[in-house]
Amino acid sequence: MPYLSEEDRLDMASPDLVSKNLEALAALFPNCITETENGKAVDFDLLKQELSHQVIEGNKERYRLEWPGKREAIVTANLPTTKTLRPSREHSVNFDETENLFIEGDNLDVLKLLQESYFGKIKMIYIDPPYNTGKDFVYKDNFSRDTQAELFEGGQKDEYNHRLIVNPETSGRYHSDWLSMMYPRLKLARNLLGDNGVIFISIDENEVKNLLSLCDEIFGEQNALGNFIWKKKAGGGDDSSQIALEHEYVAFYAKAKESVQLGQIEHESPSMTAKYNKVENGRRYYLERLDKTSLTYSKSMDFPIVAPDGTEIYPPQPDLRNRTTIWRWSKDKIETEKSEIEFHRDKKTGEWRVYTRTWESLDGVTPRSLLVENIHGRNRDGGQELAKLIGPKIFSNPKPLRLLKHLIRVANLGPDDIVLDFFAGSASMAHAILDSNSSENSHRKFIMVQLPEPTPNESGAYINGYTDICQIGRERIRQVGKALGEQYDQKRTAELDFRDRSEKRPDIGFRAFRLDSSNMQDVYYRPQDYQQDQMDIFTDNIKPDRTADDLLAQVMLDWGLPLSYKIEQLFVLDKKVFRVAQDSLLACFDKGIDEAFAKEIASYKPLRIVFRDQSFKDDTAKENVRQLLKQLSPDTEMRVI
Template structure:
């Protein structure tokens, strides 16, 4: 039916609520009068300080929630410093590996990757009572935070055990997750997807948390991953984990997610063998197929497809119902092609009109029994039904992933790693391809990178990843580890020591990515390289941000805004982040008028951090017509040159935007 006219003036209040909901979905709540804006929460989103509120409402609440909101909104002056020696093909690759606190890193990526990430996958701490969680430092005064944010990173103080006996066991986990998921939402494309692995301890809270941040209507489903056969728990033995999926906007991502049914290759292979053995004897092929299916257990995907037990010249098929959905649908005589007698009809009549049925018989799309006393069937070919909607149950034996990693590293390091094939299957089903970007900010040992490399290798896509991981010291983790986890961490430490690497999980992940890349070499080598960045304090002295706090006599101590230990590479990364340019852009190094110049993404950005910049240099660089150019504030030959360079660029390259640091 055509859509009806409203025949009324616009409901401006509802429109305003929808606009606010698009910006702040967590501020939408339910009242007796329907959907409303939670003004207390909205005030909190617009404040750097805790805002008190007393109204009761339907929402997820916990001690520390307001602090978590403020934590997400407080800006940071930290930066990311490139580590070329740990990278592979630094200047050309689009993959990023970032070592640092993921909360700070997510803040740093807000401008450069706003609306650019197609898929976010994370496997956060499960809150078992033994895993480490981030203990974020909340500063009630934003000014205080700006002062302290330039300090050295306190990595060893950020990861703390969250025991079940703690008074804020669930609350601390929620306070850790909330700001990270909130910041991550900003990075998703309009059709983006967020996928989170979790166990039974926090899955209920995670769902409520994501309902608030991403919107309940954008819940895409929950996958149950059967990954264990253990039976070592009282009451009900938990043998599965959960994979919670949300989309950025269901209005854009329609969820046409398909997966190939498991076991199909084995079925095709078996039937090809039956046909070689029996030729055109379809009855013999059918009988052998029935016997072949008996060897599989009920849980095997091939067993679930056992009705595909027929074959003809067009391929493998199963005999499906040909009766009409309604009683007396179509009634007519259908002759058996061999006996020429009228076939027994379905009780409810035929599914198709007579003319359509005759066409199907002519095209050999109807399965007849040996005689006319058995109701004919449709032929449903396996090749036409290879794909199905993404299903909510996954069977993946963790031992397979463990064996593959043992083969990769040359020794047994992991007892129950995440399965890259499971991630690969999901990425493929979600339709990732082209130049899509995947973000994992709890990246652990680098499973996401391996899965994406496989996707690029198998499909010819050029997807890239951003992995973020705090450089957790495994020796510290070992102090509280028990059982299998303790043995796993000990093996990892010994492996890294043999490789003369620091005993940090980030070193293990980088090594894994290097080893995996050998298996996925293609014509596009940039798909397997990666740029390493480390989070650090700003490249700039504190006076750069708060000159009002320093008396004039002390300002002379900071004639150069830049800290003495920072390189041109460091400055370029901070400039790219500040200008909102992705760190994955191609970087070239040129020499112009005798000075080193960084050229980013053709003429998107030129950066020169050397001294002695003058009018002659400006004339040379203006020939390339860069869109942006940046210099050090003290890099000019003198104050006159600084003014003249700016004027020359306006004259010779009017579209160039010039800035200094």
């Protein structure tokens, strides 16, 4: 039987007159059509006002962004999560030493899990979220439904039971669903920024105005730093029936504007950089003629300036009968800015010319809002960069490195700052961080978060063995790290007299984590769901498939320790001990913990130490260990899971 498209099918129903009436009203009064929980509807109060010459009393007007589902989005941001992050050594590179993170999972849960460990510690956030074009996916967060209920709900789900849905332009909640998805994520992201932190958000025309209103509410209108307009392509086919769109936007906000010091950038044109060809006292400058031609000649700006030899110099006039040339500076300014004026004789005529110095920092100039030059990259550049690493047509329109490196410079990152991208895609930002670290001898860290969205079966990614987006991102980082590591080794080999021993080997690895349910048995969180006679099956409160690495990660998150801390493995009396950031935390999950072990471990004087509840023979042994630690290492805080 041949397939019939939706256009070919008879709907076998009478006309929907309400929908037709809505369309007619929308044509006459588009501002009176709004979105509600049930889709598009008429704002009758506003419609009444449109049909009246008098002010109609209605709901009290307020200036704020509203949409159906906003309250639920606020609740969603504030709800706790019982999930955890499980390390994946097999997907990592240099797991124990690296400080970079790649986290696979729903970014909403991940942002919640990072709240304590990274609160106020992120210098820069960059995200490239779904643009809501009507074809891409948005997250539909629903924490009010249990797992079984969600199983029967239609639509596509990820493996964590969070739904990804296509949001067509015809949807009655087209903008509302997108706003409800973005709000809790941005709200949680703000908490992670330091006071001097900034966030960049790529977006196109579909949601730019809503995004700016959303950011004004979350970050504060006073913390808006501006919006960049990025030229994503140049030339190409005339594929639009209206305006051919060649640009996107990058919204730019601060956590606390007064604490931010932006970086300086190079001139977009190399000729401008060359123009600043004089250097003095750590700054550079160029000379600019003081005289200028003006259509509005002013006699007050046409006066003599005394040259070094006493000659009076006037603005040169091509036609003395029709004077058009004046000085750019007034008499008063020339008097107060004498040190910024230089006199030089014209090489041909020998006449005096007056110049002013135009200064800038050796580091560059103030960032510009228009990112339209080649130095900012194009969409095709991002695709080519990825293709060189892992093959062509693997990922659509990754952002180019030149754009991301420009944003890194604007953010004025220090050598050890942390950058977060929780819509990581193909991990372009991780690539940019590693590249900039290599060229600047810096040690900035990245945290990449990406949902393992499946790649389409017919796509180039799937054909090349990448079944989800996370696999693409991890492989990209591996290949970048491999290339940079080889470059570093070649440099050290070639420079036999290399004397800068302070230069550390670049961190080209990453720790891979995967979002999963808690390591604790469900009864640990929901004991009311189980009968007393079922409790015997939970003699161990930890799920049987969880490893010591899993437990350590959850302990670090619960204790608010960054997941990037260095981890060492020791053996104390034949028991494996994890040593995190020297003596910040010691953890041992082996059985047989006794007084002898406590005496030995106390010699390390750790700030914190944690054991499994099942590690002790009984409660007496647990209490004895606790008391011994208090005696031998009184500053150590002991916990049991």
